[in-house]
Amino acid sequence: MNEWMIKKDNVKGLCIKASKQWETYLPLKSIGGDTHFIKLDGSNSEFLDDKLNLEYESLVVPPKFILFPQLESLFRFEGEKIIETVEPVAGKLLFGLRACDVKALNFIDDFFKRNFEDIYYLNRSRDKLLVIVGCKHLLENCFCTSAKTGPFLENGFDLQLVDVGDKYVVEVGSGKGEEFVDTYRDFFTEASKSDLERSKTAKCDAEQAISLKLDFEKAIKRFCEDKVPQQLYERIAQRCIYCGGCLYVCPTCTCFNVFDEPPFLLSKTGTGANLGGRYRNWDACVFEGYTREASGHNPRSEKWIRTSRRYEHKLKYDYLTTGMSGCVGCGRCLSSCPVNIGISQVIEEVAKI
């Protein structure tokens, strides 16, 4: 496959043009300085110059929310009539993803396909184009080089952009990516040999910039051998406030709760007293009520056991089931934790066992 390049000045135009065909999501700076993936539409495209931020450090909320929203309708009902709310398949362009987040999207794609297929997720995910813009910043909490999830990938993406100054070198990772470049050919030029050289150097530099190095493989091995002592989890349990924040912002967490909205709540909004719905929203395994049965019996009532589950799911069971760890090294759990606990610290400690 050819390698291409795109001038940074051209990215905005490309995204606006592509947004006519694709539901386009871009990293936009929002009030307060955080960057979020936001759908490009008429209301924000004119501010793109100010807001587009492909050099963001980390998205506070991982891109999973585009395919697996924090709250979504499973169906509505009017009286006893069920109205399906599955979204139709629509092409989604996710432009400016980090490598670790793409790894995570690949991971949850597999999960929602496994055994029973989850139509809500898969309809959103089916026709998507993943465009990586590789990280080049030094971040203190993330460790993709240890988790082998970045800062650049070998596969799993459609296009991968490498920052080489005033332009990006564009690597094509799939037929779909190639088709995209073909369609918007005006925005791309063929990469020169020197571009490719610069790209190689940029990738090396980015890799060097990731300062947090962990013995990830050894930690996984220790988890799989059941070598992690109960005391380690108990120590975390003394500190953890069980807010679940780390799991909401985890790019591979997919647990959800299901609840019904009784009809009378919606009657106020006007459309008929009989309208209600069934929804799902993100849930977290560290919550006490996560495993509590109607009888009151709770197989995971103890805090340290929930903590053990939280880490062993990612670093043992995901690995044993899929061959890939459920941690992609994004560092969000540490960045978001009110009491300064991160999976990186756990990995570091377990690797020493």
Added chain:
Amino acid sequence: MKNEYIPHPAVIESIQTESFDTRTFKLVFEDKTLAESFNYKPGQFVQVSLLGVGEAPISITSSPSDRGFVELTIRAAGKLTRAIHQVKQGDRIYIRGPYGNSFPVDEVAGKDLYFIAGGIGLPPLRSVIKSVFDRRGDFGKIKILYGAKTPNELCFKEEIKVWKQIDNTEVLLTVDEPDDRWQGNIGVVTKLWDKMDLAVPNGTDMVLPNGVAYVCGPPIMIKFVIEKLLTSGFKDEDIYITLERYMKCGIGKCGHCNIADMFVCIDGPVFTYDHLKKFPDKEGAMT
């Protein structure tokens, strides 16, 4: 792609009161094709819901040979099950499934079968008990040990009388707290062990049972029953236990019922003891 989350309306044909907090609901799917084609195996469960209230997993208590209807025995324990106890004959209830694995039936032909249940643990076993009685001749002796807190809380009281009449079948009942009229056994279900012609623990003439055991009940009961079964010479892989877990989806997605690398909803709810004992203690499989 099938939308697994959409439930199907079923009409409540009749309601049988089992005890002060437990009822058996006989349901017929409104969709005639579904009513006729609905197949399941003993031990499987369905997701039951009332629109606007919620959804919960409930094991199927009827036998796969019961055609055209499904029976669910439901104890009023939580928000949804209490609401289900308010519904009347002719009302609608919503069902999706069946989900999960099942108890062995064909695989245990020729063997002696031991069913051991506590409280609301009999309904899931009734499905397999009925399946076995459908072809009584294919199996050896059948023993059903059933314990409840009070005489009132014993389910299927009338049906048990019929079971007692079946060839080579023994039903032993016990209650923890007898009332004035109770003349039967008193104590937890393991107290019935003396009345079974099983090997005496540490006895010199220990004969290994040619049987399999099906166990369902509260975690503490399961624990003590397994101990008894093992001392009586049952092999780990011949003890089948069905587990209860909080579940939201029934299809291995919501995460709530996970144990180690498994989901109780798709890899269970039926596990052999051989399987359960390999889970780390903290996974809570046996608690």
